[in-house]
Amino acid sequence: MKITIKEELNSKTSKTKKKKYTYLQSCSAVDWSRGLFHRVLLRLPGILLRAGAPEMVSQTKLLNRSSLVLYYWRSYVPLYVRFVSSSCQLCLKLQPDPAAFACEAMASSEDEGSVEEKENAKKKPISAVATAWLIFYNIAMTAGWLVLAISMFRFYMDKGTHKGLYRSIQKTLKFFQTFALFELVHCALGIVRTSVLVTGVQVSSRIFMVWFITNSIKQIQNENGVLLFLVVWTVTEIIRYSYYTFNLLNHLPYFIKWARYNLFIVLYPAGVAGELLTIYAALPYVRKTAMYSLRLPNKYNVSFDYYYFLISVMCSYIPLFPQLYLHMLRQRRRVLHGEVIVEKDD
Incomplete structure (x- = not known):
């Protein structure tokens, strides 16, 4: 005093x-x-x-x-x-001594720093080989989706329509979307600190859309829903893999960080809408042809109807989409605004 x-x-x-x-x-x-x-x-x-x-x-x-x-x-x-x-x-x-308060503040900051160091020490460190593989993987995926974006743009400029677009890019799309299965391996091995459940739902839903919907039912490849989810996937994946690449290189531009945690607010619902429209358009053809269905009697004594399975998949978006969307919103608050979010382990 x-x-x-x-x-x-x-x-x-x-x-x-x-x-x-x-x-x-x-x-x-x-x-x-x-x-x-x-x-x-x-x-x-x-x-x-x-x-x-x-x-x-x-x-x-x-x-x-x-x-x-x-x-x-x-x-x-x-x-x-x-x-x-x-x-x-x-x-x-x-009277309070300012120097003593400064020493106490420094000591408290050192204590906080020691706590953070302890928490970081508890985390499993990533080896140089794993880091090099992740950099290569993300660069390859960024390049692949950039090739898809350029191919889609050139096709539309040449043809003036989206009809026939999926057929022209389907090989590249199937390769790079299937290559995303490595993300599940990364989560399972602990190389990437992400929930296996969240990653599994995202990757499996996209592979399902590519291989078991649009690739199997050629009549729906020119639908507007297919064009919608293709554009959304391309923009999302270019931003996402670019974010991972620059983050691993410790040179993350702010506009990529901003795009990563802001554009999903519009892109994510648009992509879900495109996927649901595509599945809905496939239902009449699946019911007519009874594809991937197994009727009784058979030697396995098991019945499976792909038509009702697709309906159940569409219904599963109701509980899963809000959870994934809210998860991304929590990540956005944590990264952009520095809020501390405590989540329960799945």
């Missing part, structure tokens, strides 16, 4: 000078009683000084505790010296 003594002189008469002391507190008081104790201790030496040393008061405009102690020593007043020095020492002990 810093206390300053402001002396106000009233010069009406030359013989007697009335002095008035006002005490200003520069920092917030910790306690009202402590402030009162400070005022009493410092006002008493001032009264004694007025009675014993008027010449010093007239020469100085601002008095502090050290000057009081120094004057008492020079005036040979041992009793006063002991009193003032002891009172000042007591005041110094009672």
